[in-house]
Amino acid sequence: MGEIDMSNSVQVGAPIxxxxxxxxxxxxxxxxxxxFYGEKQALFDVDLxxxxxxxxxxxxxxxxxxxxxLRSLNRMNDTIDICSVKGTIELDGTDIYSNAIDVxxxxxxxxxxxxxxxxxxxxxxxxxxxxxxxxxxxxxxxDIDHIVEESLIKAGLWKxxxxxxxxxxxxxxxGQQQRLCIARAIAVQPEVILMDEPCSALDPIATARIEELIxxxxxxxxxxxVTHSMQQAARVSQRTAFFHLGDxxxxxxxxxxxxxxxxxRTQDYITGRFG
Amino acid sequence: MxxxxxxxxxxxxxxxxxxxxxxxxxxxxxxxxxxxAEARFxxxxxxxxxxxxxxxxxxxxxxxxxxxxxxxDTTITLNVELKEDVIDPEGTRDPLTLANANYRxxxxxxxxxxxxxxxxxxxxxxxxxxLSQGASFQVQQLVTADPSLIGQTVELALPVAAxxxxxKKGVINKDTDEADRRVSDKQMAWxxxxxxxxxxxxxxxxxxxxxxxxREPELAGIWGATMGSLFTMLVTLLxxxxxxxxxxxxxxxxxxxxxxxxxxxxxINNLAAVPSIVFGLLGLAVFxxxxxxxxxxxxxxxxxxxxxxxxxxxxxxxxxLKAVPPSIREAxxxxxxxxxxxxxxxxxxxxxxxxxxxxxxxxxxALGETAPLLMIGMVAFxxxxxxxxxxxxxxxxxxxxxxxxxxxxxFVARTSAAIMVLLTFLIFxxxxxxxxxxxxERRW
Amino acid sequence: MPEExxxxxxSFDEDLNQLDNLLAEMxxxxxxxxxxxxxxxxxxxxxxxxxxxVNDKRIDAIEENVDQHTISMxxxxxxxxxxxRVVITALRIASVIERIxxxxxxxxxxxxxxxxxxxxxxSRTISRMGTVVQGMIKTVLDAYLQRDADLAQDVRMRDExxxxxxxxxxRELLTYMMEDPRSISACAHLxxxxxxIERIxxxxxxxxxxxxxxxxxxxxxxxxxxxxxSSYTVIxxxx
Numbered sequence: 001m002g003e004i005d006m007s008n009s010v011q012v013g014a015p016i017x018x019x020x021x022x023x024x025x026x027x028x029x030x031x032x033x034x035x036f037y038g039e040k041q042a043l044f045d046v047d048l049x050x051x052x053x054x055x056x057x058x059x060x061x062x063x064x065x066x067x068x069x070l071r072s073l074n075r076m077n078d079t080i081d082i083c084s085v086k087g088t089i090e091l092d093g094t095d096i097y098s099n100a101i102d103v104x105x106x107x108x109x110x111x112x113x114x115x116x117x118x119x120x121x122x123x124x125x126x127x128x129x130x131x132x133x134x135x136x137x138x139x140x141x142x143d144i145d146h147i148v149e150e151s152l153i154k155a156g157l158w159k160x161x162x163x164x165x166x167x168x169x170x171x172x173x174x175g176q177q178q179r180l181c182i183a184r185a186i187a188v189q190p191e192v193i194l195m196d197e198p199c200s201a202l203d204p205i206a207t208a209r210i211e212e213l214i215x216x217x218x219x220x221x222x223x224x225x226v227t228h229s230m231q232q233a234a235r236v237s238q239r240t241a242f243f244h245l246g247d248x249x250x251x252x253x254x255x256x257x258x259x260x261x262x263x264x265r266t267q268d269y270i271t272g273r274f275g
Numbered sequence: 276m277x278x279x280x281x282x283x284x285x286x287x288x289x290x291x292x293x294x295x296x297x298x299x300x301x302x303x304x305x306x307x308x309x310x311x312a313e314a315r316f317x318x319x320x321x322x323x324x325x326x327x328x329x330x331x332x333x334x335x336x337x338x339x340x341x342x343x344x345x346x347x348d349t350t351i352t353l354n355v356e357l358k359e360d361v362i363d364p365e366g367t368r369d370p371l372t373l374a375n376a377n378y379r380x381x382x383x384x385x386x387x388x389x390x391x392x393x394x395x396x397x398x399x400x401x402x403x404x405x406l407s408q409g410a411s412f413q414v415q416q417l418v419t420a421d422p423s424l425i426g427q428t429v430e431l432a433l434p435v436a437a438x439x440x441x442x443k444k445g446v447i448n449k450d451t452d453e454a455d456r457r458v459s460d461k462q463m464a465w466x467x468x469x470x471x472x473x474x475x476x477x478x479x480x481x482x483x484x485x486x487x488x489x490r491e492p493e494l495a496g497i498w499g500a501t502m503g504s505l506f507t508m509l510v511t512l513l514x515x516x517x518x519x520x521x522x523x524x525x526x527x528x529x530x531x532x533x534x535x536x537x538x539x540x541x542x543i544n545n546l547a548a549v550p551s552i553v554f555g556l557l558g559l560a561v562f563x564x565x566x567x568x569x570x571x572x573x574x575x576x577x578x579x580x581x582x583x584x585x586x587x588x589x590x591x592x593x594x595x596l597k598a599v600p601p602s603i604r605e606a607x608x609x610x611x612x613x614x615x616x617x618x619x620x621x622x623x624x625x626x627x628x629x630x631x632x633x634x635x636x637x638x639x640x641a642l643g644e645t646a647p648l649l650m651i652g653m654v655a656f657x658x659x660x661x662x663x664x665x666x667x668x669x670x671x672x673x674x675x676x677x678x679x680x681x682x683x684x685x686f687v688a689r690t691s692a693a694i695m696v697l698l699t700f701l702i703f704x705x706x707x708x709x710x711x712x713x714x715x716e717r718r719w
Numbered sequence: 720m721p722e723e724x725x726x727x728x729x730s731f732d733e734d735l736n737q738l739d740n741l742l743a744e745m746x747x748x749x750x751x752x753x754x755x756x757x758x759x760x761x762x763x764x765x766x767x768x769x770x771x772x773v774n775d776k777r778i779d780a781i782e783e784n785v786d787q788h789t790i791s792m793x794x795x796x797x798x799x800x801x802x803x804r805v806v807i808t809a810l811r812i813a814s815v816i817e818r819i820x821x822x823x824x825x826x827x828x829x830x831x832x833x834x835x836x837x838x839x840x841x842s843r844t845i846s847r848m849g850t851v852v853q854g855m856i857k858t859v860l861d862a863y864l865q866r867d868a869d870l871a872q873d874v875r876m877r878d879e880x881x882x883x884x885x886x887x888x889x890r891e892l893l894t895y896m897m898e899d900p901r902s903i904s905a906c907a908h909l910x911x912x913x914x915x916i917e918r919i920x921x922x923x924x925x926x927x928x929x930x931x932x933x934x935x936x937x938x939x940x941x942x943x944x945x946x947x948x949s950s951y952t953v954i955x956x957x958x
Contacts, residue, residue: 074609079605079608112609114606114609120606120607120621131610135611184610260800260937267801270800271802274727
């Protein structure tokens with residue numbers, strides 16, 4: 001028996017293509033991120049990079065700050081009065097909290113899908129047409145029709161709803177509603193999609209469909225997903241970051257994190273030794 | 276397992292079983308008491324509803340029964356001779372002459388001719404008092420509109436005076452002493468004679484709905500007050516709705532959560548509880564005395580009522596805005612909508628049914644307000660139907676107040692009839708609010 | 720209240736303990752089998768040898784048990800990180816112990832044959848080999864149950880001695896066979912026995928490497944020293 005050559009070992013979790021591996025650009029570069037809710041500090045000095053065309057998963061027990069971190073990436077924390085964000089968060093090299101970036105434009109570049117599907121109480125067509133309309137991405141009816149169709153196809157929903165675009169979005173099943181919300185987010189042609197526990201309100205089949213969708217989407221978008229389910233993070237992401245009590249404990253390649261984590265806290269969390 | 280262990284296990288099981296049985300017995304025993312308490316509670320509820328319903332039924336039956344008579348009026352059909360020598364002796368057909376002619380004489384002569392057995396000045400006066408003042412006015416209207424009728428005899432249904440109308444309806448009858456009555460026995464006899472001749476009719480009281488106020492009950496109508504109410508409501512709506520909705524939107528969506536906002540909120544909630552007459556005083560002091568706006572005008576009334584309704588609308592609008600789930604706002608914000616767009620494209624349309632309901636209820640309240648309007652002078656005796664918001668006017672509840680105050684018996688029925696009209700509007704508006712709410716109720 | 724190292728779901732810990740128990744039982748049986756096989760060989764005890772052959776079934780039964788248990792744990796518990804390594808290692812080690820049991824059975828079979836031939840010399844060397852390998856088995860199983868990677872590394876190093884003994888035994892037996900053709904039958908069997916013992920030693924080092932992986936998550940880097948020259952040994956021939 002000679003030495004074991006580990007360089008070609010099988011990777012657990014969604015595979016990273018070699019080509020992509022080599023040319024990964026940094027999409028989000030965050031350093032020293034601290035978030036306060038009034039006096040209470042929720043995030044302590046988080047240094048994390050998110051790479052382009054990759055799925056990055058944020059895991060951790062309840063209240064560990066992963067959702068808070070996610071929401072600071074598209075400045076949704078601005079809507080909470082008592083919340084203040086310190087540190088550097090750069091998107092493609094520009095600090096998103098500086099005056100150079102307009103928050104409305106930022107949110108068009110960085111879309112968000114929420115935990116509970118929240119389609120507008122309008123028709124399916126209008127749900128998707130809203131974003132492009134207000135941003136002026138599409139103006140004529142033909143343009144908008146085209147974007148609606150394209151977004152629904154990309155979200156894997158077109159076949160199911162193409163004959164009933166005028167029906168209200170709220171009449172779809174839970175899984176379909178979530179895919180509608182994803183299509184809505186895609187329609188604005190963002191660069192990054194943030195997902196806050198997108199499957200936690202869905203049944204296993206709907207969840208599996210969305211995970212498949214995420215896998216397809218990462219060819220064109222950068223995705224950051226917060227999830228409670230470690231199995232989901234393991235299945236869907238290429239990089240995983242473990243948060244605990246506001247600290248970023250460990251971040252690394254998903255396969256390594258789930259087979260040989262470096263930090264004891266990470267190990268204890270993923271094996272279910274503490275919550 | 277040894278015997279000892281088995282016994283232990285068995286006794287353990289027995290203990291658990293006993294505990295379970297004990298618990299379920301306790302539950303069984305308490306069930307009776309609980310059901311009894313529930314039944315009592317239900318009974319209280321039903322009693323309360325019963326009392327409320329009884330009160331409403333009594334209120335309505337009283338009002339309707341006393342108001343119904345006002346919906347009919349009595350007329351006397353006479354062949355009126357439009358004598359040229361009385362109306363236009365010179366034959367010029369000058370409109371001024373025609374307007375000022377002695378139509379009283381014409382109608383009186385007609386009636387006297389109808390009952391030639393009545394002689395003597397006193398008796399004749401007693402007979403002609405049967406005719407309402409409106410009778411001569413009606414003939415004047417007829418002639419000035421169509422002078423070609425002069426010289427002809429026209430069959431007209433002339434209004435009867437209020438006292439005789441009351442006699443016809445049985446309100447004035449022989450039960451009281453003649454000295455205390457307004458219609459003497461003789462007058463009653465003449466009236467009966469005329470009735471036997473078949474020229475007395477009772478019909479639907481269109482005067483009530485077409486005329487403005489008058490000193491004569493038979494000529495008094497609510498149209499003036501209705502128009503006044505309409506103009507006032509219009510001003511109130513135009514002022515309070517936009518201001519109220521915008522204030523609610525600002526407080527709910529844009530205001531920072533600091534001390535100042537809290538103070539504003541507390542004050543608005545308090546304003547809703549301020550007695551309405553205070554707003555009247557405010558209106559008097561500021562709008563009429565300081566700004567010099569016309570008294571008794573629906574414009575001022577509307578402004579005063581707008582101030583009064585504003586807190587109601589703001590509170591209702593805020594509740595409607597709050598009821599829009601934050602997930603919709605987040606979804607819109609996440610897509611890159613600005614805060615203004617979130618409010619105008621998503622939140623307001625979804626909150627609109629609630630806002631409208633609140634507005635309608637506020638308007639219904641304002642419709643029934645009397646005290647503040649009394650303060651700004653909308654209590655005057657207005658005989659003309661107002662044509663614009665600056666004409667002096669009165670409103671329905673004030674009209675009711677005025678008539679209720681009047682000593683004339685005939686106004687009693689009319690007061691109740693006016694109340695019925697007012698109630699109809701209010702019920703309609705509230706029903707509209709309920710229908711709107713049901714129709715647009717959304718399940719998120 | 721569960722300690723920091725215990726799983727929140729206690730039945731998970733129970734399952735893992737059950738795995739350890741099974742392996743401890745299996746390992747103890749295999750130790751015993753090997754000791755009996757060597758004893759039977761040295762004492763030329765045919766009856767003891769027959770017992771060893773029969774008892775091998777018990778080891779096979781436990782291995783089946785371990786198989787089922789680990790498969791069920793993988794499906795139901797989705798173990799991660801160190802838990803996953805525990806389960807996988809248990810599966811591997813059970814398979815190796817079963818092989819060790821089979822080799823002991825083979826030694827016993829050959830012993831039955833050897834008892835029917837006249838006794839020959841090199842029982843001392845075989846005895847010594849047996850002792851060393853026995854020690855290795857015991858130590859490596861202890862290392863597994865205590866999750867001690869350093870102890871496991873010691874076992875890896877000891878295989879050098881087993882290899883050296885095997886080489887010298889090989890030479891001895893060749894010499895015997897050349898001197899006295901009547902001993903060829905017995906010596907031929909003994910050659911196989913020696914090989915079996917040497918293989919058991921190798922398997923013990925396999926277990927040691929699995930234990931290292933269990934603890935550290937990687938295989939040991941240094942190659943272990945091998946000194947088995949028997950494959951190259953020639954006596955006589957072109958001398």
